[in-house]
Amino acid sequence: MAEQQPLVLLVDDEEDLCTLMQMSLSRMGIRTHIAHRLSEARQCLTEHQYDACLTDLNLPDGNGLQLLQWMNEHCPSLPVAVLTAYGNMEIAIAALKAGAFDFVSKPINPKHLEQLLQKALNKPIPSTTPQEDTLEYKMLIGQSLPIQQLRVTLKKIARSQAPVFITGESGTGKEVVANLVHRLSNRNEGPFIAINCGAIPSDLMESELFGHKKGSFTGATQDKQGLIQSAHGGSLFLDEIAELPLSMQVKLLRAVQEKRIRPVGADHEIDVDFRIISASHQDLDGLVQQGRFRQDLFFRIHVMDLELPPLRERGNDILLLAQHFIQKICSEWDIKAKALTERAQDFLLNQYYPGNVRELRNIIERAITLSDTESIDLPHLQSAPLRRSAPVLDHTDISQAITTASVTNMPLKKLPEEGLEPYLENIEKEILLNALNMTHWNRTLAAKKLGMSFRSLRYRLKKFGLDTDEE
Incomplete structure (x- = not known):
C-alpha cells in the first residue's frame, strides 16, 4: 500500500497565488486544501487533519496572527508558516514569537517554499527512551529549577525555525545549548557550524563567512566555501555576535532575511538554507543605543531568547556536574574514578564561579591531577586560585x-x-x-x-x- 501524501492547508485571499502554490506543492507530491478567509481556515482545521499550514498575515475577516492564536489552542503541534510582504519583517517576527514555524517573503520563491515544507513535514519522531537518557538530559546536566525550565523551553524552540539568541555569563554553556537546539530540531541531520566572531580577524571576516572566488584578492588561489554556506540544511551558531563589524552586520542581515549570499568576487548570489542561533555575554540592547550594533539585525536575531543561569544559582547541580567531570576525565585518562569527600563537596558548593561551568571543570581537572589517592579532598581544591565573592x-x-x-x-x-x-x-x-x-x-x-x-x-x-x- 502506497504511503499517503501529506496534506497542507493554504490560507490566502489571493486566488492566483493559491493556485500557483498548489501547483508547486503538487509537483512535490503534496496535497492541498485552500481557504480564502479566517473563518474558512478554522472550519477546515476543525474538519481535517493537516500536516502543515501556510497562511497569509492579511485576511479579509482577520489576520494570520489571530489564526496562529486559535491554532495554539486547538492544534498546537501543527507547524504553521506565514506569508509576508517584502520588508514587513516586524510582523513576521511577531508571528514567529506567536508560534509560527517559519515565514516566506512574497513574491514566493518556489525553492524556498520547497525547503520550508520539507522542514515542516520532517517532524521529529517522538522519543520512547527513558527521560534520563534523552538528549536534553544527557547534554544539560542538573535538576535545579532553572535547568528544568530550560529543558522545557528548548523543546518548544526546537520545533520552530525561528532565530534563537542565547545570553549568559562566560562559561555557562551557550554553545552546548545551541548544539542542543540543533539536535532537537528537524535540522538535526544537517551540519551544525559554530563560529566565534571574536576569533576571526576583521580583514578575513567576509571571506570566512561568505567564501570567495579564485583570484578575487591577493592570496585567493582557489575557490573557498564560506562558513554560512557550510551550514546549508543545518544550523549556524554565531558566538559573540557583538564582535561582528558593522559592515559584516549588514551582509549578515541580508543573508538571514533573504537566505542568499554572494561570495567575494562572485557574479551571482547563492541560495542558502540555515537556521541562525547567536549568543553574546554583552548587552546588545546597550550596544544598539551606542550605535555599535545594528538595530534591524538586533530585532531579526532576537526572536526566541534563552537566558542561561550562572552556576552559582544552580545549587546541587554543582555537585552533579563535578561528578560528571570526574567520571569523564578519569575515563579519558584511563584511571579509576575518584570520590569527593564531604569537605570537598561543601567547598565546591560555596564558591562563586565567575567562570561558571568551564571554571568548575578546570578545578576538577586540577584536583584529579593533584590527588594521589582515590578521593578528592579540600587541599586538592584549595590549590587553585579561585576567584570568589x-x-x-x-x-x-x-x-x-x-x-x-x-x-x-x-x-x-x-x-x-x-x-x-x-x-x-x-x-x-x-x-x-x-x-x-x-x-x-x-x-x-x-x-x-x-x-x-x-x-x-x-x-x-x-x-x-x-x-x-x-x-
Whole structure:
C-alpha cells in the first residue's frame, strides 16, 4: 500500500497565488486544501487533519496572527508558516514569537517554499527512551529549577525555525545549548557550524563567512566555501555576535532575511538554507543605543531568547556536574574514578564561579591531577586560585576577619580536625584571596591593602601556590 501524501492547508485571499502554490506543492507530491478567509481556515482545521499550514498575515475577516492564536489552542503541534510582504519583517517576527514555524517573503520563491515544507513535514519522531537518557538530559546536566525550565523551553524552540539568541555569563554553556537546539530540531541531520566572531580577524571576516572566488584578492588561489554556506540544511551558531563589524552586520542581515549570499568576487548570489542561533555575554540592547550594533539585525536575531543561569544559582547541580567531570576525565585518562569527600563537596558548593561551568571543570581537572589517592579532598581544591565573592577587607580589618573566620568555620568548644597550623594557614589563604579579588589580582595594591611589603606578599603567595600569572 502506497504511503499517503501529506496534506497542507493554504490560507490566502489571493486566488492566483493559491493556485500557483498548489501547483508547486503538487509537483512535490503534496496535497492541498485552500481557504480564502479566517473563518474558512478554522472550519477546515476543525474538519481535517493537516500536516502543515501556510497562511497569509492579511485576511479579509482577520489576520494570520489571530489564526496562529486559535491554532495554539486547538492544534498546537501543527507547524504553521506565514506569508509576508517584502520588508514587513516586524510582523513576521511577531508571528514567529506567536508560534509560527517559519515565514516566506512574497513574491514566493518556489525553492524556498520547497525547503520550508520539507522542514515542516520532517517532524521529529517522538522519543520512547527513558527521560534520563534523552538528549536534553544527557547534554544539560542538573535538576535545579532553572535547568528544568530550560529543558522545557528548548523543546518548544526546537520545533520552530525561528532565530534563537542565547545570553549568559562566560562559561555557562551557550554553545552546548545551541548544539542542543540543533539536535532537537528537524535540522538535526544537517551540519551544525559554530563560529566565534571574536576569533576571526576583521580583514578575513567576509571571506570566512561568505567564501570567495579564485583570484578575487591577493592570496585567493582557489575557490573557498564560506562558513554560512557550510551550514546549508543545518544550523549556524554565531558566538559573540557583538564582535561582528558593522559592515559584516549588514551582509549578515541580508543573508538571514533573504537566505542568499554572494561570495567575494562572485557574479551571482547563492541560495542558502540555515537556521541562525547567536549568543553574546554583552548587552546588545546597550550596544544598539551606542550605535555599535545594528538595530534591524538586533530585532531579526532576537526572536526566541534563552537566558542561561550562572552556576552559582544552580545549587546541587554543582555537585552533579563535578561528578560528571570526574567520571569523564578519569575515563579519558584511563584511571579509576575518584570520590569527593564531604569537605570537598561543601567547598565546591560555596564558591562563586565567575567562570561558571568551564571554571568548575578546570578545578576538577586540577584536583584529579593533584590527588594521589582515590578521593578528592579540600587541599586538592584549595590549590587553585579561585576567584570568589567575598566582602571587601581593609588591612585594618585583618584581625577582625581572623576572629570572624574562626567563629564561622569552627563550632565553639571544638578543635580543628586538620590541626592548628593547617587551620591557620587556611584562614591566611582566605584573607590573601580576598585582598587579591578586591584588587582584581593586582599584587602591588593587594600588598598595600594588607599593610605588608610586596616581597612579603610574594612569599606568602608562593607558599600557597597562588603566585601564578593564570587568570
